[in-house]
Amino acid sequence: MTRVVLDCDPGHDDAVAILLALEHPSIDLAAITTCAGNQTLARTTANALRVLALAGRTDVPVSAGRAEPLVRPLVVAADIHGETGLDGAELPAPLAAADGRDGVAVLASAGPETTIVATGPLTNVAAALQQGARPRRIVWMGGAIALGNVTPAAEFNAYVDPEAAAAVLAAGVEVTMVPLDLTHQLCATPAVQARIAAIGTPVADAVLGLLRFFETAYRAVFGLPHPPVHDPATIAWLIAPHLFGGDDRFVTVETTGEHTRGMTVVDVYGRLGQPPNAHVLTRVDADGFWDLVLAALARHAGAA
Ligand code: RIB
Ligand code: CA
Numbered sequence: 001m002t003r004v005v006l007d008c009d010p011g012h013d014d015a016v017a018i019l020l021a022l023e024h025p026s027i028d029l030a031a032i033t034t035c036a037g038n039q040t041l042a043r044t045t046a047n048a049l050r051v052l053a054l055a056g057r058t059d060v061p062v063s064a065g066r067a068e069p070l071v072r073p074l075v076v077a078a079d080i081h082g083e084t085g086l087d088g089a090e091l092p093a094p095l096a097a098a099d100g101r102d103g104v105a106v107l108a109s110a111g112p113e114t115t116i117v118a119t120g121p122l123t124n125v126a127a128a129l130q131q132g133a134r135p136r137r138i139v140w141m142g143g144a145i146a147l148g149n150v151t152p153a154a155e156f157n158a159y160v161d162p163e164a165a166a167a168v169l170a171a172g173v174e175v176t177m178v179p180l181d182l183t184h185q186l187c188a189t190p191a192v193q194a195r196i197a198a199i200g201t202p203v204a205d206a207v208l209g210l211l212r213f214f215e216t217a218y219r220a221v222f223g224l225p226h227p228p229v230h231d232p233a234t235i236a237w238l239i240a241p242h243l244f245g246g247d248d249r250f251v252t253v254e255t256t257g258e259h260t261r262g263m264t265v266v267d268v269y270g271r272l273g274q275p276p277n278a279h280v281l282t283r284v285d286a287d288g289f290w291d292l293v294l295a296a297l298a299r300h301a302g303a304a
Contacts, residue, residue, distance in 0.1 A: 015210060045062065122157070138168065186229050
């Protein structure tokens, strides 16, 4: 069992990551903390609670973290995730409220028994490390080796809080980075959507509705035919690392560039002479990934 605290900004793909973590027997989802990113903190927190309600779960505490990035104003992604942050499906009302603890304090209590999975901006994680968090490792969906998405240079999670991303990568904690270069190999194609539709449960039907909205947004904004489902790759790597491949690289984050703020600079050729500080995933067995996700969705009986 891998004990996980998941810091997320639900968000369509965060929702799939939560459902995978809830349902796979090798993951002990000890807590969810929420960050501002895809939407405001209030909305991402409400969304995390609604995804738990969809799964019929009241045993995973949700704690809200910071409402703003470390030093910059918040930028949200309503163009991709909608005004609620989870547009596209009628999710049930929460079965519980957030537990009132500070999400940063929850993350700060992470010790060597805990893996922090981060699928949003790293604001909470950076603050938790400043407060003494010493997790076993951090698995982060964020950054890009090549093209960004929110700008040509920067991936969204790194762009929203580049100072936090830079701090986490410089903290000396083991980091596995799951960049866009990997997650764009994991698109919800028509074949994947048909397999989800065939499950026929409330959970699967809700996920299908979310992915169809996500697809419409990716077509409109990026001209991509099908949406890359980024965040569950973090959980899938913990479950089945054999499905993935990567390399140890030195990674830093641009925090001052006029056009490159939030760019994750991945030193593929070792030109900067710095020791590696992240394991950067670039290869994945996409079929194996989707088999894992679909099996988990099919196991969710979920709320009626
Ligand atoms: O750039 C993709 C990442 O930003 C994903 O985690 C998505 O949910 C958003 O947070
Ligand atoms: Ca996310």
